[in-house]
Amino acid sequence: FxxxxxxxxxxxxxxxxxxxxxxxxxxxxxxxxxxxxxxxxLLLDMGVETGTLYTADVxxxxxxxxxxxxxxxxxxxxxxxxxxxxxxxxxxxxxxxxFHFAAMEVLARGLHDWGLLDxxxxxxxxxQGQQHRRWLVCGIGHHLGLDVHDCARSxxxxxxxxxxxxxxxxxxxxxxxxxxHDLTVPPELRGIGVRLEDDLLVTSDG
Numbered sequence: 001f002x003x004x005x006x007x008x009x010x011x012x013x014x015x016x017x018x019x020x021x022x023x024x025x026x027x028x029x030x031x032x033x034x035x036x037x038x039x040x041x042l043l044l045d046m047g048v049e050t051g052t053l054y055t056a057d058v059x060x061x062x063x064x065x066x067x068x069x070x071x072x073x074x075x076x077x078x079x080x081x082x083x084x085x086x087x088x089x090x091x092x093x094x095x096x097x098x099f100h101f102a103a104m105e106v107l108a109r110g111l112h113d114w115g116l117l118d119x120x121x122x123x124x125x126x127x128q129g130q131q132h133r134r135w136l137v138c139g140i141g142h143h144l145g146l147d148v149h150d151c152a153r154s155x156x157x158x159x160x161x162x163x164x165x166x167x168x169x170x171x172x173x174x175x176x177x178x179x180x181h182d183l184t185v186p187p188e189l190r191g192i193g194v195r196l197e198d199d200l201l202v203t204s205d206g
Contacts, residue, residue: 005048013047013055014148024061024193025177027137038065041072043193047148057148057171059197071188074114075176076196082106082174083196086140091206092166096159100140101125103174108132116185135178135185141171144199166204173197 005012019029021040029043036042042064047056061076063069068076086103108124111117111132123129143150143159150169151159164170175195178185 001046005046009048009050010053011049013049013057017043017045017059019043019193020064022180022191025179025191026193027177036064039069040064041068041076041192041194043195045195045197053146055144055146055148056199057144057173057197058199059173059175059195061194061196069188072192072194075178075189075192075194078107078110079174079176079194079196081110082140083172083198086172086174087198087200090164090170090172090200090202092164092202092204094164096162096164099172103140103172104132104136107136107174107176111135135176137175137177140174141197144169144171164202166202168202169199170202171197171199 001016002012015028015030016032017029018032019026020034020042021037023029023034024041024043041061043059043061045057045059047058049055063072082103085106086099089099089102105121105125108117108121112121112124117124117131119129119131124131142152145151173195175193177193178189178191180191182190
């Protein structure tokens with residue numbers, strides 16, 4: 001991938017993340033080491049910096065064996081539903097954080113349906129709750145540009161507190177991260193990490 005990035009662009013847009021099995025739930029496994037386990041999820045977070053120096057940021061989670069286990073498929077499907085819900089809220093004139101909250105609600109409801117939350121979905125989604133965030137680690141996206149987390153030091157009212165407008169480029173990247181040592185989840189979920197990420201350009205009509 002790094003060779004491809006140098007050949008077709010200016011190089012990798014950031015430190016490439018490749019995590020297999022117990023490494024997949026680590027948000028930024030930039031060591032990219034360890035074996036690719038055929039029966040575990042493989043998380044790939046990669047971006048090419050183009051000749052114009054703008055970067056991309058894309059994540060996919062795949063089964064190296066060619067087929068997810070039932071538990072891996074359930075996690076992937078839940079993350080995909082959250083991903084689609086988040087992307088559906090990206091359009092001009094809405095609050096930047098609308099996509100974040102839409103994806104979070106899908107994930108919280110899914111975790112509640114699996115019996116992993118000991119509170120209601122409404123309590124989990126409240127500012128004082130956030131119990132579902134145990135397995136999310138980070139937010140659902142960010143602005144994207146010359147830096148992979150572009151303008152992250154901007155004032156709140158100019159970034160997360162602003163409305164989306166035409167020309168904004170951003171990512172939507174929900175995930176679920178069940179660490180191998182996490183005794184709060186059933187054994188069959190431990191060691192599964194799934195993230196899906198796409199780069200979106202806000203246009204005049206969506």
